[in-house]
Amino acid sequence: MRKSFYILIGLSVFYSVTAQKKVTDSIKVNELDEVVITGQFEPQSIKKSVFNVRVITAKDIQNLAANNLSDVLNQYLNITVRPSGNDGRSTVSLFGLDARYFKIMIDNVPLVSEAGLGNNTDLSQINLNDVEQIEIVEGSMGVTHGANAVSGILNIITKKSSKDKWNISATAQEETVGKEFELFDKGRHIQSLKVSNSINKKWFASVSANRNDFQGFLDGKQGKDYIENDGLRGYRWLPKEQLNGTALLAYSKNQFRIFYKFEYLDENIDFYNSTVQSGFNTELGSYRYADDRRFLNNRYFHNLNSTGKILNKLNYNVSVSHQKQERIIEDFRYYLLTQNEANSIKVKDQSMETFYSTGTISNFFSDKTVALQLGYEIVNNRGFSLPVHETLENYDFFVSSEINPAERFSIRPGMRFSAQSKFKDQYASSLGLRYLFKNDFELRGSYGNSFRTPTFEELYYFFVNDSHFYIGNENLIPETSTSYEISIKKAKSFDSGLQISTSFAGSFLDIDDKIDMALIRINPSTLIREFQYINISKYQMWNFSTMNQFKKGNWNLNFGAALVGISQKIENQIFASNEKFLYSFNINTNISYLLPKWQTTFSAYYKYNGKTQQFVEGSSEYIISTIDDSNWLDVSTRKSFFKKQLEATIGARNILDITNINQTRANDGAAHGTSSNVMLAYGRSYFLKLTYNLNF
Incomplete structure (x- = not known):
């Protein structure tokens, strides 16, 4: 596979060299209003997109003073960020489905994680230093983006050009963690530096470094x-x-563009044991110690992308990527009186190395009423998790067409074939419709079926303790899904300067052979409960939502609401759940105002997560667990000084001071049950961010 990887690099460079006509630079296109890239044959207006695409701009990220992707997504409708104080991870849930069903990409390339490629990504590990915009598409995207794009995709578009010769940006950010803060030993401390240079009309280069120290x-x-x-x-x-x-190094001339992007992440997470022990020896005398642990994570990301034309006509877009993610566990003894570490033992706990390539070719017809795109995707995942080494591969081919029988009407059918090394061959199909009415109503509808392949953990997981036995299952089969969506949108501008955009959408998702960890038996002699991943569930979801935007002058107001119903039938080998629908209601809104005289922007972001219910495993049956509702409010003020060379942002996160919320576990229909607390956040925090920009 390594040989194939280098062949693909050579092909992408060859295509670049043969290009002769100018291709529209996607970053330059982004200067137009609401231009999107994700899922399109080429960058185009969001109004022309058959898909419903949500855009998060660089300005939104600046107003939030976001540390990472979780700070951004925490404010958006239908999305729930799931943080964990125990391991430091933050993952995303969309429509009640966890991060295994939601694909995260950087410049259309899925990001590696311990689960594979693009899924179960730790949001706290994604830096936002050089983001142009973030695009989100909800619903099945299996044809264009392959396995595991079941509930939706998120694509981070990074900056690859600049109108200035030099851009130098230095940032320092200090943030409290709840009420805890000291200059070095408590709180969060962030420093970053970015330098970019438009070397000439053809070459652009940038480098950046970021340190995020959470104490x-x-x-x-x-x-x-x-x-x-x-x-x-x-x-x-x-x-x-x-x-x-x-x-980043980018080159463009006439018909083509080629860029290479490299990213490296180094992350240390410290676990300090709550159990303190005592000892004695002749060298130290009486001493106290604890057996602690450190998690050492690192990730490499290489991406080579080329776009251009072949034979002065056909548009191509080819990406080749090599990525590796690894986690090492370091166990050591910490002597409390001398504050020294000893007896360090490092063991590689898990790794995932991926060779990935995807490419498309389009513009076969001179008649613009019909567009055709052919594409491929190659994935080679080499995973390791104690004590297993395995390789999972897939080779995909897909075709998509956009038919425009009239200027206002578009039809987009598509199909994908996926040859799998571990599973039976998989298929995906889709059909999208868009109609623009004369009164500016936009009607969209879509159908799609997709699949999710089992993760490395689901296949090969192995863990045993005194009372539980957890194992993976190499006989798992891929999950299959079908989704439907319909939406209507209306945008209107008034003579007063007021602009209103309103949309209503309804969707339905049906998943078969859903994989869950199930109780397979209780050992009668040891009473150990034995669990295994099995294709045991059926999952259905419907969603009704509305999003509304109001703009006038320097005011910008957004409001959204969603009602979600989820049904899950789980047939354990010992007991089963019922199929009743469980409901949740969510609201989000944000408002911003620009005061030009002071060069100051005031922003507030509010999110209401309604009460949610789910079936969880009890001692002898599946029971309903209810998680209480919560409210989240962030505010900030961003001001520029000295002709925008210095920018200061001050604000507060989680103003309503949410920490833990209650989760009840009660028998269905019973009046009794137990409750526990879910760690949601660490309370209200305050931040100050200073950025110095030198552009010339």
């Missing part, structure tokens, strides 16, 4: 140097330090 959240705990054995040592949210570096 953990104590919340009554006493930190790593606490010497008493009363359970108070350690942190409620683990300390984490991330170092992120990127480099």
